[in-house]
Amino acid sequence: MARMGALASDFRKGESAMNAPEIVAAAEWWATTISGRPKQDNGDAFQSALLTMVALERPRPTPDQLAKFKERLMALLSVHWDESKPYRCRFLSVDYWPDYILQEAAEAAGINCSFPVKTMMCISAGKVTVACGYGAPDKVIYPTCQAEVA
Numbered sequence: 552m553a554r555m556g557a558l559a560s561d562f563r564k565g566e567s568a569m570n571a572p573e574i575v576a577a578a579e580w581w582a583t584t585i586s587g588r589p590k591q592d593n594g595d596a597f598q599s600a601l602l603t604m605v606a607l608e609r610p611r612p613t614p615d616q617l618a619k620f621k622e623r624l625m626a627l628l629s630v631h632w633d634e635s636k637p638y639r640c641r642f643l644s645v646d647y648w649p650d651y652i653l654q655e656a657a658e659a660a661g662i663n664c665s666f667p668v669k670t671m672m673c674i675s676a677g678k679v680t681v682a683c684g685y686g687a688p689d690k691v692i693y694p695t696c697q698a699e700v701a
Contacts, residue, residue: 568632569625576693577628577643577674578621580681581653586617589667593647594685606665619660627652628674640675 568574591602612620628641644650645666649657653666669685679693 568629568634571629571632571634573674573676573679573693574625574628574632576679577672578624580672580679580692581624581643581656582617582621584667584683585620585657585662585664586612589665590684591665591668592684592687593668602668609665610663612660612662612664616660616662620656620662623659624652624656627656634676640673643672643674645670 588603588606591606592599593602631641633639642650643653645653645668647668648654649666657663657666667683669687670681670683672679672681673689677694678691680689680691682689
């Protein structure tokens with residue numbers, strides 16, 4: 552019974568964290584990425600081409616599905632969010648299949664699309680980075696530089 556109370560407390564704390572700009576930026580990046588035809592780069596040109604061909608056959612999510620995906624992803628990420636611990640990092644990743652958090656958000660939204668292979672995102676207080684594709688360098692997506700926005 553005490554465990555249930557702790558989980559409910561974590562969830563209430565998470566509800567207020569759903570609007571943390573890092574969580575919003577992460578969810579927006581994933582939704583935008585899966586709304587198109589994500590990069591399929593596993594480091595091998597032939598296999599990447601095959602992965603891309605398979606991805607083209609998968610349905611694109613609808614705007615409603617993308618909104619549900621973002622909402623569920625933000626809820627899942629916010630449950631354990633703690634800005635007072637900036638050294639903590641929440642990772643989201645796709646090897647060939649999305650990790651359990653991305654998969655749960657996609658299933659909740661009724662999405663069955665391709666995610667970009669070999670992708671790793673790190674979400675920490677004040678910063679979100681993503682490396683999309685085999686051996687890709689980290690790119691900061693939050694905070695964005697004013698020069699990038701213009």
